[in-house]
Amino acid sequence: MAVDYKKLQRDLDKARLAAIDAMPGDDGGSCNLDTLVLRVPKGREKLVLKAIKAAGLHCRGKSDWLGPCYFVSGPTGGQGNGRTRTVTAMEKSLKGNGWDASVFYKVD
Template sequence: MTVCKKFRDGAELHMVVAMSDDRLFQNWYSVIEDDAGIQHPSSTAGYFDSLDQAVAMMKKHRPNAKEVFTMTKQIKKDEGIRLADGRMATLSAAQLPDGKFEVMLFTNGPEMEEVDSIQCEYEETALAHFERLKKYYHTPELKGRYKKLAEDLKEAKAYGLDHAGDDDGGTCNFDSATLYLPRWNKEKVEIAAKTAGVGCSVWTSFTKCCFIFSIPGVGQGFRRTKAAEAMHDFLEERGYDAGMYYQMD
């Protein structure tokens, strides 16, 4: 199934969809989304033998609905994306009426907020952007200790920002808090950092491998150091084996 057109009528969302063989079309009215991000129509009409027939029926049944999305040619199957804040979104790639290609990521639900979009001249480039956006934005849901780590890192980030101070003088640096997490899954730790909105890298000190967590945009001098040290104190208080990574730029 492919979404060909979307219409907005106040808070209601309607769609024209192509079935699996792209030769039959169906109208979906008053589409709602469940907790898993799957969309369900309250009612349907069709099947229609052409897109034009489906659109004509849509306009007849919903005369006040405004078209908000048109897909000329889908070049890759839509993929569901879970954003770092937990919202569900759809990643779509299509050829536009002017021949260019567009990759768009938009949230599910009535608001259909655009998260990111890219237009380009060639299909291969669009497909490459599709994979890049998928890797950058998709954040799998965490469970157990990794979910708790994400929550703790998010709170530690806020605590660090609150204690960064106003003076950003001094030497530019990469100072950051570290955690020693033996036998933790590296990929899941990185997802936890992504969910919390902090940077993550690995640092090996002698025989000890630690994860470095940085706060983006906090500063480049004293502010960065103070924020990192406050983040360290917060995580240590939570029971983690926390340390500090100090490096001049």
């Protein structure tokens, strides 16, 4: 099945907005490096990165560390509970739109 990059961009934009909505509140707790993990099987890296950037998000490139995936930074500046809420909201949004998304949890 071919990857619909326009849908990916739209869905990433929805995930970005969900993250922004989830940010307000306590940002206490452990400082962490929680990050969205996106898997796009058979996706062309250049086009996936273009969709991520067009949606207002950041990713340094495809990683093979946990299998082929993209570590996508959230759109907000939280460093504790706020960061966890934002990436969890992004994961939920993307999964709800049919994408293979998860969260990489890491306490700093």
